[in-house]
Amino acid sequence: MEITLSKILLQIRHQEDKVSSQMMRTSEEAYEMTIFLREMLCSVKSSVLQTGFKDEQQEVDFFKNIKPEILGKLIYYNKVFRIETTCPVSNGKMYYAYFENELKNLKSEYKDSICNTDFYKYYRAGRTDRDHTYFRLGQINYHDGLNSGVFEIDLNFSTYYDNRVAHIIANELLYNYLLTKINPEENPEMVLISGDANMDISWTNSQNALIELIYAIYASNSVSYGKIGIKKLALIFQVLFQTPLNDIHHAFHRMKTRSGSRTAFLDQLKNSLEEYMDKDL
Template identity: 65%
Template sequence: MKLSLNNIISEIHRKEADISSRTSRLIDEAYQMTCYLQELLSLTKEYISKEGFKDEAEETGFFRNIKPQILGKLIYYNKVFRIETSCPVHNGKMYRTYFSNQLHELKQEYIEHICNSEFYRYYRSGRTDRDDTYFRLGRINYHDGLNSFVFEIDPKFSTYYDYKIAHIIANELLYTYLLTKISPEENSTNLGLHNIENTKDVFWTDSKNALIELIYALYAAGVISHGKVGIRKISLIAQVLFRIPLNDLHHAFHRMKDRAGSRTTFLDQLKLSLEEYMDKTL
């Protein structure tokens, strides 16, 4: 694996898309991404140990923006793998209860360890005035009463606060993942769609496969939030907005890949319908 600090995040996105397209089960995707990110983190550590940083800006940028993305997604995929492999059933009341309990635990962790911290408010506000303190090696201030795991980190590859950001990233990804496992209609406000009641007359009238095809097209094109939104969050938004459950997207996607003839039947029809509409309005 050839490493370039400037391309790490885009490489992670590319790998996610590649593995997602080749695996039919979330368990397999989570396992493969965990292995990939573990190797990437190790290679990045070797690179930093050998090459160092060009200047202070590169150092703070790495520990604020790059390493937390690797570690945060590593924490996320490893947790998803553990949750999926421990799930007692595949549907029904016990299934929903299991994921509801996981979501409750995640919220408790967020309340107790993340949202009330001074650093969380600093990071969320987009401030950079203390980056020199938070994201430079060898500047850990033990007078701040840090968590005890600070003594276990590698001082040559962590500023402590890069680990904090990684947990924030993992927490947000897990939150979206768990919402997709629970009835989306019950979680519209959690997603931020507070006025969903005003769209009761908006619902999907084509097949579920057609909607899944559209969702994957939007994801593959990276046209939502510059491609930073995952397939599951796009799916959840569609399910809430159009009031339709979409079960296992992965299996549906793999069935599309194996279609005889056109693999993008719905998108082909959309293009044709738009062109016909354009002709009528000339």
């Protein structure tokens, strides 16, 4: 089976949604994704070693786009797991200081070993003129004074620069993750825990009705063009309405098999809106 970027992204997104829907702690989610991506990388490696590439362009595409997407996410989730499991407290000044220090270290790494390199400038500029050198096997030039990590990679499955792209992807994801941790107002989970949300707004229908609404919004890609996970979307509604939800994943699956209409609340919304419209006629 041909390995394409779209298929890889779809598989990763599907697994992220599946893990997110289980409402686990961040460390547990990161661990599950680390295991999944590690297995995916091993599977892709086995396929590549067995079949190779049909032409130069396919090889370049794999090492420039496909492998870095898997490896970048793998590096990211592994770092999140390590950060979460070594955090000394769950809240307070020490908590925020911990994540601020992690962000400081990330910025220092970015400045010292990534952003000032010729390759980084090449990659960020969207250039392709040296792709045949950067993203094909056996093209490593040791006269370039590469990072010593070049001696630890599998030369049958890495061009060295695919690892560089993976680290760029991982660092961008990690940067956004750390910002969310440091700025609680951008993190629905922390707002919910702190209880600082507006207490004047409450959900007065059933939990199942709210879960049905959340999944409908999620399935329609109506928020952030569908780039927001179901867990985060659910947390936003919990914060907005000060209504803690239990296991939304299992509640949703019960809805799929219930007798009668599977979209009872959405049907009710439609009827209520139409009746309200008719009053203005």
